[in-house]
Amino acid sequence: MKRRFFLSLTTALFVLASCAGAPAASMPVAPNMVQSSAVDVANLPLNVDVATVRAIMERDDVVLLDVREPEEYAAGHIPGVRLMPMGTVPVRLNEIPTDKTVIVTCRSGNRSGQITDFLRRNGFTNVHNMQGGILAWQRAGYPVER
Incomplete structure (x- = not known):
């Protein structure tokens, strides 16, 4: 009985593990290949990839x-x-443009997500969070200044 249970559990875990690695259909094949002219900044999602x-x-x-x-x-x-x-x-809202697309970033995307939400609650409509922050930016091999 234990052997049958263990075999069933192992099979189920194998099936789940093999499904977890499947790429999402909407994920771009080569994320480094996005071109500026192809991006409609007026219709960006809340969370924007690097x-x-x-x-x-x-x-x-x-x-x-x-x-x-x-x-x-x-x-x-x-x-x-x-x-x-x-x-x-909160005390520098007047420094954030309302006539431009604002992308907020941080280390990992957590703080920038909070600020994006805060800004939207305070009337900013064209504000977006950069997913993954500077960590994702560096993983993608993009330039960093020091």
């Missing part, structure tokens, strides 16, 4: 906002990003 951010970051209608602490920023940041530590955002 390949999309890389493609649009140099546009005049896009602003990158880094909400990490100054020492984190000094250790490495996305070229051209504006530093605005998370704790200062």
Whole structure:
């Protein structure tokens, strides 16, 4: 009886493990290949992947906002990003443009997600979170300034 149970459990785990590795159909095959002209910044999702951010970051209608602490920023940041530590955002709302697409980033996407939600609750409509933060940016091999 124990042997049959163990065999059933092992088979079920094998099936689940093999399904877990399947790529998502909507995931781009080569995320580094996103082109700026192919991105409609007016219709970005709430959470934006690093390949999309890389493609649009140099546009005049896009602003990158880094909400990490100054020492984190000094250790490495996305070229051209504006530093605005998370704790200062509520008193610096007037510095965040309302006529541009704002992409918020941090170390892993957690703080930037919180700030994105805060900004949206406070009337900002074109604000987005960069998924995975600077860690995902570096994993993708994109440039970092120190």
